Amino acid sequence: MERMIDLLRNRTGLVVTVHIPDGMNANDAKRALTDNLVLLCEQVSDPQRICLSVDGAACGADVATDLAERFGVRQITAERPLGKLQGARIGVDHLLEDPTLEYFICVDQDGDNFANELLNMIRAAECIREQARTDRITVLGQRSSMHRPLGLLRGELEELADRILLDALTYHAAVTGKPLRMEHAFTFSEHPDFHSGYKLFSRPVAEAVFCSEPAMAGTSTICYYRHAVEAVMTVEALEAGAYFGVINRSTFNEQPVSAFGLMGREQFMADAIIWPCKRLNIPVEFVRQWLDNHMPRLLLDTFRPDGGNELQAIRRLVLDAWGEGDAPPSLMRAPFV
Secondary structure (H helix, E strand, O other): OHHHHHHHHEEEEEEEEEOOOOOHHHHHHHHHHHHHHHHHHHHHOOOHEEEEEEEEOOHHHHHHHHHHHHHHOOOOOOHHHHHHHHHHHHHHHHOOOOOOOOEEEEEEOOOOHHHHHHHHHHHHHHHHHHHHHHEEEEEEEEEEOOOOHHOOOHHHHHHHHHHHHHHHHHHHHHHHHHOOOOEEEEOOOOOOOOOOOOOEEHHHHHHHHOOOOOOOOOOOHHHHHOOOHHHHHHHHHHHHHOOOEEEEOOOOOOOOOOHHHHHHHHHHHHHHHHHHHHOOOOOHHHHHHHHHHHHHHHHHOOOOOOOHHHHHHHHHHHHHHHOOOOOOOOOOOOOOO
């Protein structure tokens, strides 16, 4: 255990991505970020191992600068906003300059990632290192509930994206002949909570994910940097040979702050499906079938007509990325339950 504590306190870098756009309550966002930093600083011996990485000078740089001075953490700001992935990329790249760091953990600004659970991520990573004899590791902090922090609508939509991402990764593993290493990932659920914003990367994986040329896969900048962020981190980590682990983590019963409501949620969730399927070269007939496989199992479909309409709209947007947006709608319902 002493080694685990030493790894967390002295050899782990923490990147907190910051984006406070117009429309978000800046006071609430600063309060959540401050609470986050208070607890994060308790976990490391030197606050310089924490980096506030701001996605766009006009999107919270003033708040991050004030907090960096107050807590003694690092702060870096992109000139113009692209999306959360940009914040993660420049933040991790900045911390990689410290050769003593072995692990890098990305943390959302919203205060919904509990700092006292960082040690569990390190323990999981070290377990994988020992059992698999590898230094290529990524660990996901899986929420104990999707609906409690996110609400029914977003929880259901993220479940859809998670299930299809698992299908895509499984398909890709089969066609490439590289088995999907998930023995450390199915402890808590049928599928990992891929879209959780609490992720650990070992140094070789962090270098591959955050320092490589962006793989846009023919998608838009918004899709890649803003909407498909968590899918990008997951897919690129696995493509870099990472063993994938999951720990259970706590959440608030409702997220303290969120920018989700400021985005076009249908396109947001469609892009979370489109990018990984494009990146992994999934044929459209498989994407269509996976949508039709998973949509009927969601409780969102029981909210008629709005829930069903939402799912059909996402389905159309996804298929439109392959030029099939005018495909007939899914039947969605099984005859009996």
